[in-house]
Every structure is written in C-alpha cells, then in structure tokens.
Amino acid sequence: MSGEARLEMLTRIHRAAAGPKLEIERPPIPASTRPRAEIVAQFAEYAAEYRAEVHRASEADLPVLLAALLSGQNVLVPEGFPAQLFPQPATHKPQTTHADLAAYDAVLTTCAVAIAETGTVVLDHGAGQGRRALTLIPDWHVCVVRSEQVVDSVPEAVAALQEAVLAGRPLTWISGPSATSDIELSRVEGVHGPRRLSIIVVD
Amino acid sequence: MSAGGIRPARPFPEAARDTLQDAQMRRNLKHATTTIREKRLRAVAELPDWEALRTRGAELKDASLSDLAEQLLTLEAAVKRCGGQVHWARDAAEACRIVTDLAALHGAREIIKVKSISTDEIELNAALEQRGIQAIETDLAELIVQLAGDTPSHILVPAIHKNRAEIRDLFRQKLGAELLTDEPKVLAEAARLYLREKFLSTKVAVSGANFAIAESGTVCIVESEGNGRMCLTLPDVLISVMGIEKVLPQWADIAPFMQLLPRSSTAERMNPYTSFWSGVIPGDGPQEFHLVLLDNGRTDVLADEAARQTLRCIRCSACLNVCPVYERAGGHAYGSVYPGPIGAILTPQLLQLEDENANTLPWASSLCGACYDACPVKINIPEILIYLRGQITPHKSHNLENTVESIAMKTAAWIFNEPFRFEGALKLARTGQGPLVQHGAIHALPGLLGGWTSSRNLPAFPAKSFRELWREEGEV
Ligand code: SF4
Numbered sequence: 052m053s054g055e056a057r058l059e060m061l062t063r064i065h066r067a068a069a070g071p072k073l074e075i076e077r078p079p080i081p082a083s084t085r086p087r088a089e090i091v092a093q094f095a096e097y098a099a100e101y102r103a104e105v106h107r108a109s110e111a112d113l114p115v116l117l118a119a120l121l122s123g124q125n126v127l128v129p130e131g132f133p134a135q136l137f138p139q140p141a142t143h144k145p146q147t148t149h150a151d152l153a154a155y156d157a158v159l160t161t162c163a164v165a166i167a168e169t170g171t172v173v174l175d176h177g178a179g180q181g182r183r184a185l186t187l188i189p190d191w192h193v194c195v196v197r198s199e200q201v202v203d204s205v206p207e208a209v210a211a212l213q214e215a216v217l218a219g220r221p222l223t224w225i226s227g228p229s230a231t232s233d234i235e236l237s238r239v240e241g242v243h244g245p246r247r248l249s250i251i252v253v254d
Numbered sequence: 255m256s257a258g259g260i261r262p263a264r265p266f267p268e269a270a271r272d273t274l275q276d277a278q279m280r281r282n283l284k285h286a287t288t289t290i291r292e293k294r295l296r297a298v299a300e301l302p303d304w305e306a307l308r309t310r311g312a313e314l315k316d317a318s319l320s321d322l323a324e325q326l327l328t329l330e331a332a333v334k335r336c337g338g339q340v341h342w343a344r345d346a347a348e349a350c351r352i353v354t355d356l357a358a359l360h361g362a363r364e365i366i367k368v369k370s371i372s373t374d375e376i377e378l379n380a381a382l383e384q385r386g387i388q389a390i391e392t393d394l395a396e397l398i399v400q401l402a403g404d405t406p407s408h409i410l411v412p413a414i415h416k417n418r419a420e421i422r423d424l425f426r427q428k429l430g431a432e433l434l435t436d437e438p439k440v441l442a443e444a445a446r447l448y449l450r451e452k453f454l455s456t457k458v459a460v461s462g463a464n465f466a467i468a469e470s471g472t473v474c475i476v477e478s479e480g481n482g483r484m485c486l487t488l489p490d491v492l493i494s495v496m497g498i499e500k501v502l503p504q505w506a507d508i509a510p511f512m513q514l515l516p517r518s519s520t521a522e523r524m525n526p527y528t529s530f531w532s533g534v535i536p537g538d539g540p541q542e543f544h545l546v547l548l549d550n551g552r553t554d555v556l557a558d559e560a561a562r563q564t565l566r567c568i569r570c571s572a573c574l575n576v577c578p579v580y581e582r583a584g585g586h587a588y589g590s591v592y593p594g595p596i597g598a599i600l601t602p603q604l605l606q607l608e609d610e611n612a613n614t615l616p617w618a619s620s621l622c623g624a625c626y627d628a629c630p631v632k633i634n635i636p637e638i639l640i641y642l643r644g645q646i647t648p649h650k651s652h653n654l655e656n657t658v659e660s661i662a663m664k665t666a667a668w669i670f671n672e673p674f675r676f677e678g679a680l681k682l683a684r685t686g687q688g689p690l691v692q693h694g695a696i697h698a699l700p701g702l703l704g705g706w707t708s709s710r711n712l713p714a715f716p717a718k719s720f721r722e723l724w725r726e727e728g729e730v
Contacts, residue, residue, distance in 0.1 A: 053341055053342060053352075056341075056342040056343060056344050056348060057342040059344055060326075060342050060344060060498070060547070060549050060553065061323050061326075061327075063549065063553035063557075064322050064323040064326075064498075064553055064556065065323055066553075066557065067553050067554075067556040067557035068319075068320060068321075068322060068323070068556065070320060070559075071320070072317075072320050072321040072324075073313075073316055073317040073320040073321070074317070075313060075314060075317040075503075077504070077506055077507075080509075097523060101526070149454055149488055150454055153454075166524075168301075168513075168523065169516075169523040169524035170523065170524070171524045176535075176538060182535075182537060182538035182539070183483070183486075183487045183529075183538055183539055184487050184488060184538075184539075187480065187483050187484065187487055187488075205509055205512050205513050206506075206509040206510075206513075209505065209506060209508055209509040209512070210506065210509075212505075213505055213506065216467070216470050216472055216505050216530065216532070217469070217470050217505065219336050219470070219471075219532045219533065219535070220532075220535070221529070221530060221531040221532070221535050221538065221539065222528075222529070222530040222531075223483065223527065223528070223529055223530075224512075224524070224527065224528035224529075224530075225526065225527060226522075226523070226524040226525065226526050226527075227526050228526070229478070229479055229480035229526060229527070230478055230479070230526050231394050231395075231442055231478055231479045232411070232478070232520070233393075233394040233395035233398070233411060233412075233413055234394070234413075234418055234421055234438035234441055234442070235282070235285075235417060235418055235438065236285070236286055236289055236411070236414075237438045239438050239439050239442040242394055242442050242445060242446050242479040242480060242481065243392075243446060243449065243450070243453070243479050243480035243481045243483070243484050244479070244480025244483060244484075244526070244527060245480075
C-alpha cells in the first residue's frame with residue numbers, strides 16, 4: 052500500500068521536473084564585525100521589547116542575583132546546570148512526570164546561542180538546559196545567557212547550531228514569553244508556555 | 255465538524271456578495287490587515303538586505319523543487335535514521351487514512367492538534383470524527399473557530415472575524431467557563447485552563463510542518479502561543495502531515511526563512527516559539543514519530559512550469575494582508591482553507607483546474623500587484639493569475655467559453671509575451687482611444703467591453719509610453 056504510494060509519488064515528481072537540478076551556492080556566513088558590546092546590548096534591548104525581563108550581571112554577581120531573584124521559589128534545575136551558580140540542591144530527576152513539573156514555580160537553565168537581530172534565545176537541550184518539557188510547563192523560565200553566546204544575526208546562529216542539529220538534537224527558539232494576538236489582535240502573554248521569561252546576560 | 259477543505263461550495267462572486275454584507279467582519283478585517291501591514295513595513299525595513307533575502311528564499315525553494323524526489327528520499331532516510339517513520343500520501347483520503355489508522359492503533363478517543371492548514375486541506379478532523387476520534391484544536395484562534403462550528407477566515411489569525419463579546423459567549427457556552435469580563439486576558443486564561451488538562455492527558459498529537467530539512471531529518475514548527483511546543487513535546491505519539499514542497503536540502507538553508515517568515519507574517523522580528531526536532535529523541539518528547547508526506551495535487555502544480563513557483567509559498571499570509579479584494583470580501587468568500595491571493599492561485603491548481611467553483615478564484619483579484627511586492631519568496635501571483643485565467647477560460651469552463659474576457663485574456667497573453675507586440679498594442683490603443691477620452695480617462699467603453707467601465711474609469715493611455723520615454727532619454 053504505502054510502497055505503492057511512494058513509488059507513484061516519486062514517479063509523478065520525476066515526470067513533473069522537466070528542467071535540470073538547480074545548483075545553489077552556500078557561501079560561508081561572514082562573522083559580524085560589529086563590536087561585541089553593541090551586539091550584546093542589542094540582544095538585551097530586543098529581548099526586553101518582547102517583554103522578557105532582562106538582567107545583566109558580572110560572573111561574580113551572578114550567584115547573588117540568582118539567589119535574590121529566585122528566593123522562596125520552588126525551582127527546577129536541570130542536570131548539568133553549574134551547581135556553583137545556584138547551590139540549591141538540584142531537584143530535577145529524569146523520571147519527573149509532566150504533571151509533577153507543573154508543581155514548580157520556575158525553571159533555571161542555560162542556553163546554546165542567543166541572537167541579537169531578534170532578541171531570541173535558543174536551547175539545544177544539552178547540559179544545563181533539560182529536556183523540552185522542563186522549560187515548557189513551569190510558568191517562569193529563567194535563562195542564563197553568557198555574553199559570548201550572543202551572535203549578531205540569524206544566519207550566524209544557524210551556523211552555530213549546525214553541529215547540534217546534525218547530531219539529532221532538538222532545538223527550541225524562544226523570543227519572549229508565550230503570547231497570543233488572536234483576540235482582536237490584542238497581545239496577551241502566556242496562553243500555554245511560561246508566562247514569564249527572565250534572561251540574565253552575564254558579562 | 256469539518257475545517258473546510260479546498261473545494262469551494264459556491265463560485266467566488268456569489269460567495270463574496272454575501273460576505274460583503276457582513277459589516278462586523280469587514281471592520282475586524284480592515285483593522286487587522288491595516289495594523290499588520292504597517293507593522294510589517296517597519297519589521298522589513300530593519301533588515302538592510304530584504305530584497306536579497308527574498309531572492310535567496312525564492313532560489314532556495316526553486317533549487318529544492320528542482321530536485322524534489324532526491325530531497326524527499328534524503329529526508330525519508332534521515333527521519334528513519336533518527337527513529338521516525340515516513341508515510342507517503344497521494345491524496346487527501348490517503349493521508350487521512352494514514353493518520354486515523356495510527357490514532358486508532360493507539361486507541362485514541364481524542365487527539366490534540368497544532369494549527370495546520372495542510373490538515374485542514376485534507377479535512378482530517380472530519381475523517382477522525384468518522385472513526386469516533388475527536389480532534390481538539392489547541393491554537394486559541396482555531397479553538398474559537400472549532401467551538402463555534404465555524405471555519406477560519408485568515409491563515410494567521412483564523413478567528414479575526416470574531417470579536418471579544420462573541421468569544422466570551424462562546425466560552426461560556428462551550429467550556430462552561432465563568433467569565434466576568436470579555437478582556438482578552440481573561441478569555442485566554444479560560445482557554446489555558448481548558449487546554450492544559452488536554453495537553454497533560456492526551457496521548458496522540460497531530461501537527462503540520464513549516465519546514466523540513468532533508469539532510470538531518472529535522473522538522474520545524476513556527477508558532478506563538480506554546481500550544482505547538484505542548485503538542486510536540488508532551489504526547490507519546492506525534493504525527494506530522496507535511497506538503498512535499500516544504501522540504502529544504504540543508505540545515506543552513508533554514509536561515510533566510512527564519513528571517514523572512516516572522517517579519518512577513520506577524521511583522522515580528524521573531525515569533526515567540528520555534529521547535530525543531532529530528533525523529534524521536536530518547537528520553538525527551540514523543541517516543542513515536544510519524545511524518546506523512548502529502549501530494550494531493552502538488553505534483554501537478556510542479557509539472558506546470560509556468561505556475562510551479564506557487565509551491566514556494568511559506569504560508570506567511572503577507573499577500574492576504576495587502577490584498578484589497580481579500581480585505582473587503584474576507585477569507586470565507588474564497589471557500590477554501592487557502593484564502594486571499596495565494597488561495598486564488600493555489601486552490602484551483604490543487605484541484606487540477608477541474609473544479610468549476612475553484613476556477614472562479616483567479617478572477618478574485620484586481621491585479622494590482624501588491625501581493626507580489628509583499629511575498630517573501632517572490633511568487634509572481636498576478637502573472638500566475640493571468641496565466642490561470644488563460645488556462646481555465648478556453649478549456650475548462652463551458653460558461654466562460656469565448657466570453658469577451660477569455661478573448662481579451664488570450665490576446666493579452668499573446669501581447670505580453672513579446673515586447674514589440676506590447677509596444678505596438680500601446681500605440682494602437684493610443685490612436686484608437688481618441689474619441690473615448692474625456693478629462694484623461696475613459697468613462698465608458700463601447701459594446702461588451704462596457705462591463706469593465708460600468709463601475710470604474712479606465713485611465714487613458716499616455717501620449718508616450720514609459721519605454722518610449724526611456725528610449726528618448728538614450729538609455730536603451
Ligand atoms: S504567496 Fe507569498 S505572501 Fe502569500 S502566503 Fe505564500 S509566501 Fe506568503
């Protein structure tokens with residue numbers, strides 16, 4: 052059945068494609084020449100425009116900031132998150148069910164790449180970022196972005212993520228908290244994903 | 255309840271006559287399209303190389319389409335390598351059968367859905383219902399439309415024809431929600447509560463796909479609300495239905511589209527959430543993944559060299575938002591899940607120009623060209639509209655045969671094909687128009703052509719054509 056459909060579709064396509072295969076060049080993406088500080092500042096500005104709460108901290112101040120920000124919260128910390136930054140005992144166990152995840156107030160993660168052109172953070176769900184459900188179900192996502200992880204443009208980010216994708220890793224691109232404009236075009240934060248997104252840029 | 259499919263129940267002029275009566279719909283639509291239009295111009299202006307990006311987007315799609323069989327085979331191999339399964343569906347019925355069989359196999363009584371036009375195209379919800387399986391739309395607007403027993407009127411904001419009071423009444427009635435106000439925030443919260451429970455308890459999810467990367471077997475969903483992430487992450491089984499034209503050869507090829515799509519559709523720098531996944535990811539997300547590759551008329555579009563570029567479409571809806579006909583007639587007038595300018599060319603083609611009602615769609619345009627300017631992958635919609643008019647008129651439609659317009663269109667096609675004919679025709683028109691021109695415009699054309707001028711004036715042809723002026727400047 053299915054084999055028949057496959058064969059027929061491939062035959063139809065072969066018959067349809069009259070011309071030769073169009074070759075396309077893929078020149079390497081030139082790295083941005085803008086000053087780092089400018090790129091990082093733009094990322095922070097654009098992320099904030101998407102109603103993410105953006106904080107900036109030095110490496111040294113980071114543990115203090117995290118402790119203050121998350122005090123009194125029931126925080127989920129994925130495996131691989133640097134323990135010295137947030138010494139609260141790691142609460143995440145791989146077998147935590149989806150319903151259990153809903154009991155957490157917040158989740159604290161790192162990221163893979165951040166994009167200045169759009170104010171986006173990208174998770175490749177490697178160490179410190181957790182599997183996909185972790186940053187989806189709790190209502191507050193706190194994400195630590197190191198300034199050297201910020202790239203200028205979308206093509207640069209795509210290049211930086213190539214290895215992860217070819218290795219079969221999933222990606223989640225996040226630009227601000229969950230939002231909808233479905234009712235009379237008024238923007239409402241948080242229909243399903245986390246309603247609050249905090250981004251901490253570490254210089 | 256069916257989501258509509260692609261067979262219009264009535265010819266466009268007839269359907270549009272009715273939708274034009276709906277003042278509320280027109281107000282909402284005008285507000286929406288004007289807002290998005292203005293925002294979009296700002297978002298586009300931010301990228302210095304927008305034109306180059308559009309060209310790149312068009313080239314990449316064309317390259318992939320020119321090698322489609324190979325790309326699909328590469329995609330299939332990669333998805334399998336990553337632990338997913340691939341199905342091939344020649345038409346809507348076959349795709350529906352594959353999905354419903356899979357859902358039934360898992361004993362599903364309910365499935366959750368990410369908003370997807372391809373599943374609307376194949377009328378999947380109705381097919382599931384016949385097997386006793388209820389499809390629950392999880393996109394807020396799709397949910398509103400579904401609860402109302404209505405059909406979407408816009409690709410991107412499907413419930414744009416409904417206002418907040420209507421939505422509140424609907425939620426009170428159908429979700430039993432106690433809603434004290436009709437604040438969008440309160441309404442969204444009601445939907446959140448209702449759907450949260452569905453996300454956590456449903457075992458099978460169905461989605462479409464915005465893009466798929468052949469080399470890595472990676473599928474992509476672009477969204478705003480997080481309902482997509484929920485469906486793609488929480489259930490045990492995920493089934494994605496993808497039109498075969500969505501494939502891109504390499505991972506690097508996604509870059510221009512992640513720049514073009516959000517700015518063209520919601521006029522944002524980036525949409526809130528985009529998910530990429532390859533097959534199944536051990537310990538993370540659904541542990542069973544099925545990709546359904548859908549033809550349903552697409553290979554016929556591919557076979558038509560003149561209209562093939564239709565398949566570049568990334569469903570951004572920019573062409574809807576700039577179209578004067580769409581803005582007034584509304585999405586429902588098109589009678590297909592693909593409304594607006596893209597619908598006017600895609601719907602009749604997917605039906606092999608065999609559907610009388612769909613064949614009226616290429617006339618639902620003023621040919622103003624705004625859609626072509628807005629399209630992020632440079633689909634020349636006006637050109638295809640004219641081409642389809644020429645195709646439909648002589649062969650397919652008896653009642654349109656040898657009408658004045660069919661002859662005019664055939665002549666126009668012949669004239670536009672060669673520059674010298676075009677210039678010759680302009681000269682002829684200038685000479686011939688003499689007695690008809692009053693104050694620089696033609697108010698009434700003679701004979702059968704009078705239909706054209708009964709509701710508008712035709713600007714008189716200028717004394718000199720642009721080409722003539724250009725030549726006089728010594729540039730050619
Ligand atoms: S035809 Fe172009 S503008 Fe219209 S939806 Fe498709 S990609 Fe967007």
